[in-house]
């Protein structure tokens with residue numbers, strides 16, 4: 001099979017490698033779509049730990065074409081996406097749902113081979129079937145949609161909540177979509193790129209802004225009591241205090257972005273005095289299934305964020321920072 005491999009930070013190649021055989025309890029999936037995540041680029045830059053050499057790709061969909069045990073044959077030929085977490089399910093951490101502390105914890109696309117390949121392996125218990133109305137491309141976007149749904153759930157976004165989303169990249173847009181579906185009203189959105197703001201508006205943002213001060217002024221008018229939930233999807237150090245200041249008394253600042261290992265000076269007194277809850281919201285375990293259900297029911301669809309499609313052979317363009325910074329780029333997908 002053809003696969004893209006990260007050899008080491010900064011080195012990537014398209015290779016021919018043997019098609020993997022699924023062990024008992026696992027399935028081999030013929031990849032149909034694999035979305036490109038900023039995290040993959042950070043791994044390639046060496047800024048996120050991963051096991052090299054690595055076939056990346058953790059946002060995927062495809063069709064089950066082989067299973068490792070006869071008991072799982074009902075999955076054959078089904079269209080699926082899946083969770084990436086591989087765990088033992090037996091240790092004390094697994095039993096408490098603290099998957100990341102499991103000694104066997106690995107994630108497909110980070111320590112286990114991912115979906116930038118014609119085939120990938122996943123545990124059968126991780127699979128979620130896609131109904132016919134959910135395209136493979138939408139299927140590949142269910143993992144990041146699960147991130148948005150997890151942020152909405154963890155930060156307590158519910159009917160009537162007022163929300164500000166800082167950053168309208170793929171994660172910000174997923175948070176916006178999830179907030180809308182959770183009943184939020186008057187969602188304000190901040191980004192420097194107008195194409196993204198247009199999409200945010202079409203997805204239901206009440207106001208979109210290129211400058212933080214403009215958003216702050218609009219928030220003061222629309223939410224006189226302050227904003228219930230501020231979602232930071234930028235990872236921009238200079239917006240952290242801004243986000244904390246935007247949250248109402250007792251409100252929440254949810255950190256959904258990746259700060260690249262940096263340190264930030266915060267103003268703790270304002271957070272303390274106003275009882276602001278700062279929430280680490282960087283995990284979507286369990287929410288890909290919710291995303292698959294919501295997409296299947298037609299409640300949430302996010303495929304309009306896809307702006308670029310690539311073949312594996314186009315990997316240099318697909319993974320180049322210039323492509324990702326180009327005006328109009330939001331989300332790229334390898335299609336097979």
Ligand SMILES: [Zn+2]
Nearest residue numbers: 037039059144
């Ligand atoms: Zn991702």
Ligand SMILES: [Zn+2]
Nearest residue numbers: 088091094102
């Ligand atoms: Zn375990």
